[in-house]
Amino acid sequence: MTNEEKVLKYIDDNRDELVRIASGLISIPSISGRPDSNEQYEKEADYLTEEFAKFGIKAEKYALSPGGCNLIAEYNGHKGGRTLAMGGHYDVVAADENTWETEGGFVPTVKDGKLIGRGSADMKGGLAACFMALKAVKECGVEPVGNIQFVATVDEEIGGPYGMDYLVNSGIINPDFFINAEQTEMKIVIAYKGCAWMEVKVKGVTAHGSKPSLGVNAVVNAAKFITRLDEKGVKYTPDKLLGDGSLSIGIIRGGNAINVVPDECVINIDGRFVPGQTYDGVITEIRDIIAELEAEDSNFKASIDFCSRCTNAVVIPDDSDLVKALVKNSELVDGKPSELGGFIAAGDNCLFHRKGVPALMYGPGTLDCIHKANEWVEIDELVEAAKIYALTAISLCC
């Protein structure tokens, strides 16, 4: 038998073990943003550490004080090869226990080929598949030249600084490739929209509401800006995986009292970008619209700034070693290669993208069922994911 055949057979033979690991993770209510979150993260980490130890793999906790407990386990050949990291977050959102058709979000239930429970798809099922991939490679005696890493992190659901942010920015992990096992319905997500949250401040001059002609109404000028922005938009070319770029006005705030002419109106814009656009380019285009309005009307005054979340769109080339390995191995497992896809945001992957590391989402489960009652994942998909991760670890690191 080839190494690949051995690993595939091992995962088929250990299907129940894979469900057991996923269920063990689900049964710990590791909800982020709670006073006891870290205690729960510690339980997840201890559970996995014990499971890794059963087949001779050492796992270590990494926590940024006073934050969350992340976990890294590795099967390292120490022969100078490449490092594939795979995993994701083990924090989950709350489960609203009474709304489940099963015994509740944190009581994992198997029914009709599905594993049901909070985090089954987002993303403890994916983590369990990564765990099983590493276990299969090790237990089948396949030795890596490089390093196969399992990474589980905290605080993803609340965008906190204690999870992947900490591990990547402090250099604790620095892989050559990263597979984020988030629920993508087993599409290889290679394209990610960029994002920038922007704030436009329109300035006016206050006056009594009975004599508006003595002031400059910032709300009225904000309306002119919004209309012009809507008419002109910003330039982009639709992307084959990501579709259109967009600007969405999410918040507008202006005025304090009905009888006072407002001297400020603030508009918050959620910009999503496709390849070919940059957030600097988009902000320049919006500045041009402001300049145009200022040239037309000396009473018009506005400025624009980024508030947060500035990332450019990223497309991981389909000839990169990571994508090629996933395409080849998904074809080997399924008889046809997994589809390539795009997503609205890169999430934690943008931390890797900034360092030039190809990082993509590829995992079991569907977005449609997460963050609500009766979250589920197909057990067949967990098995499929574990197989493709294991073969990809062999392709890239062995």
Ligand SMILES: [Zn+2]
């Ligand atoms: Zn997630």
